[in-house]
Amino acid sequence: MNLQETLTAHVKQAVSTIFNINLESVEFQATRKEFIGDITVVVFPMLRFVKGNPVQIGEKIGEYLVENINEVKSFNVVKGFLNIEITDSFYVDFFNTIKDNNSFGYLKPSKEDKAIMVEYSSPNTNKPLHLGHIRNNLLGFSVAEILKASGKKVYKTQIINDRGIHICKSMLAWKLSGNGETPESTGLKGDKLVGNYYVKFDQEYKKEIQELVKNGSTEEDAKKNAPLLLEAQKMLQKWEAGDKETVVLWKKMNGWVYDGFDITYKNLGVDFDTLYYESNTYLLGKEFVEExxxxxxxxxxxxxxxxxxxxxxxxxxxxxxxxxxxAVYMTQDIGTAIQRIKDFPDVGGMVYTVGNEQDYHFQVLFLILKKLGFEWADNLYHLSYGMVDLPSGKMKSREGTVVDADDLINEMAATAEEISEELGKLDGYSEAEKKELYKTIGLGALKYYILKVDPKKRILFDPKDSIDFQGNTGPFIQYTYARIQAILRKSDLTKDVTINSTDLELHPKEKELLKQLQLFPEVIQNAAENHSPALIANFTYDLVKGFNSFYQNVSILGAETEPKKVFRVQLSKTVAQTIKNSFSVLGIQVPERM
Structure with missing residues (x-):
């Protein structure tokens, strides 16, 4: 039980005993820095139930708490705010319960709870993944991990958009001008090769439109009647009719793309439990039209x-x-949602990670499923997110001006290398160790920069800004974790020792750290409830700031007594573990050395 939960019960008991009134809730806030106290009870909301002067009410509750509750050391009242100071022993006792718990903050799934399915990525098979997909993947994967940490059973899934006119455009361009090129013959990843032909189709299609307009067509008619487009539409009709040659080409080119996607997902550090394909689901839902x-x-x-x-x-x-x-897309989405529940009967809710341009679509989808009488439709959530922009401007797939996901991952590692070399932090590392570390720092910077922002907000992503060893960045947090590991290596503490709560008087910086650690389980639950990795990211930054302030103000290995040294080393170790746990649900690795 955290401090707030403990005090809620005690304050309710105090009000019941003194005023014979049962409070429904107690409002807390952080104690302002100019006042003594660890937590503040806001008295004003109680005035609806307890008549009287807020200062006198606060004084009476404070006196009761000091007399009857061991955890409360002292109190003071400022206007309608009851500032409570908590005993050091309360924090030390709390610390002893978590210091050896490597999964502190995480809950195990309850057998009674229904599982949640989280859908993310869901790319088209006519092009490689790009920066927009990166935000989608990082958000979906992280929300799935946060839900797991909050005690839910989770299935990660995607629906791959592997059919339709877009894939036929790539197929036709390859058929007309590919000369039998393959990923092996070109040395290109399969998704990149297919994406090149999608761009090639668009280039040739535009030339045909210009030619038709030159010969007297309106632009609108030219767009509809360009021979390439008509040929692509014919190819789609052949695919839908099951034409053998078309289906063989479709399977071959999609296979190239899947192999390419798998490499990108592995490099990005995301995975899936199950896959759905639009080619298998586009006819689903029609039976529910009749119903x-x-x-x-x-x-x-x-x-x-x-x-x-x-x-x-x-x-x-x-x-x-x-x-x-x-059928239309809506019909397909209705059918796919129903099919997923059939496939996974323990699923009781779904999270769809899709950009905010689809907000209305999901409003309609969820409402139709409710009207069709599916109880689980009350537990559907659209994880809507804003676009990712670059300083250079907006991305366009057809014109080949997207920021390719693989290129960005490599660029992040290269930028990490450049900055690390400038700082001269990697003496004594082998080349292989350096390469692995650059990747860890680069990916950590990318993921943290994207996940620390509320999902609904649009992001302007600057790779250089994200890789900074100071401020609210992934590398700053990774560096703090590595610094703690260096302290632990220097420590001669070979085993964990339980600290007697009466042996220690806490330094204010130690108490601040412990207060921050206490918040972690609640932050996990809030992040799960709000589907927001940003809450975890910003908690971690606050924890790291707290540790660095502690590190600068107290001596850890040179503590004046052995119990203090033991405590500070263990506290540092627990902070590091909590950083690792919180970064784990964000999909970010932490290096042991930096």
Whole structure:
């Protein structure tokens, strides 16, 4: 039980005993620096139930706590704020319960709880992953890890968009001008090779449009009637009809892309438990159109198209089946959601990691699933996130101006190398060790820079800014972790010793660190509830700032007594473990040396 939970029970007991009133809740805030205290009870909300002067009410509660509660050392009241000072022994006792617990802050899944499925990445198979995909992957993976740490069973999944006109464009360009090129013959990753042909299609398509406009076509007609586009549409029709030659080419080129994706995912440090493919799911959901019609959730128009009228819910009318009987994306998403519950009956909720341009789509999807009567539809969440921009401007896949994920990962490692060499921090490292460390620092910088920002906010990403060994950055936190490991290596402490809480008088910086550590389990739960890795990232930065202040103000290995030295070494070790735990759920590694 943390300090706030402990005090909530005691303050409620105090109010019940003194005023014969049962409080529903107690409001706390951090004690302002100019006052003595570790935590502050806000008295004003109690005035709805307890009549009287807030200062006198605070005084009475404070006196009760000092007399009856061992943890409370003293109190003072400023206006309607009851500042409470907690005994050092409370913090030392808390520390003794966590210092040997390498999974402090994490909860194990309960058998009674339903699992959560987290979807992220979900790329198209006509191009490599880019910077936008990186934010998606890092967010989805981290939220899945945070949910696990909060005590949930989690399945990580993606739906791969492996069909449609986009992949046919790449296939057609390769067929017309590829001359049998393969990833092996070119030395290119498969996703990059296929992506090059997507760009090639767009270049040739634009030339055809210009030619048609020159010959008197309107631009709109030219875009629709360009021979390349018509050929790509014909190829899509052949694929849907199961044409053998087309399907063989589709499988071959998609196979190249999957191999390329796997390398990128491995380098990025993300994984999946299960995969879904749009080619297998695009017909799902049609059976539920019939069911929706029977239930009156959907309405058939005169032309045969089927719609869901959501105007009473503040939305609009949404088509779920075209007049020719074909499904739309919404139908497919309805069917895929239902299929996932069939495949994983223990799943009771889903998180969709998709950019904020799809906010409305998910509002509609979740509402339709509720109207169709699926109870789990109440536990669907759209993890909406903003775009990632670069100083050079917006990215466009068709024009080949995207920031390739692999290139960015390599650039981050190169930037880490450049800065580390300038700082001269790596004497005595072998070349292999340096290379591994540059990758760890570079990836840590990239991930932290993206995850420390609230998901809903747009990001301007500057690789150089992210790799800074000072300030709120991944490398600064990694460096602090490595510094603690150096302290532990120098320490002659060979085993953990339980500190007697009466033996120590805590330095203010030690107490601040312990107060920060106490928050970690609550931060994990809040981050899970809010689907926000930023809460973990910023907690870790605050913890590291607290440790560095402690490091500068007290001597760890040169402590004046043996119990103090033991305590400070163990405290440093626990801080390092908590940094490692918090970075672990962000998908960031911490180096033992830097």
């Amino acid at each position: 929706g019609l029977k239930k009156g959730v959907f309405v058939k128009e005169e032309d045969g198209s089927v719609w869901c009228d959501l105007t009473d819910d503040g939305l609009d009318k949404k088509i779920v089946q075209r007049a020719d009987g074909t």
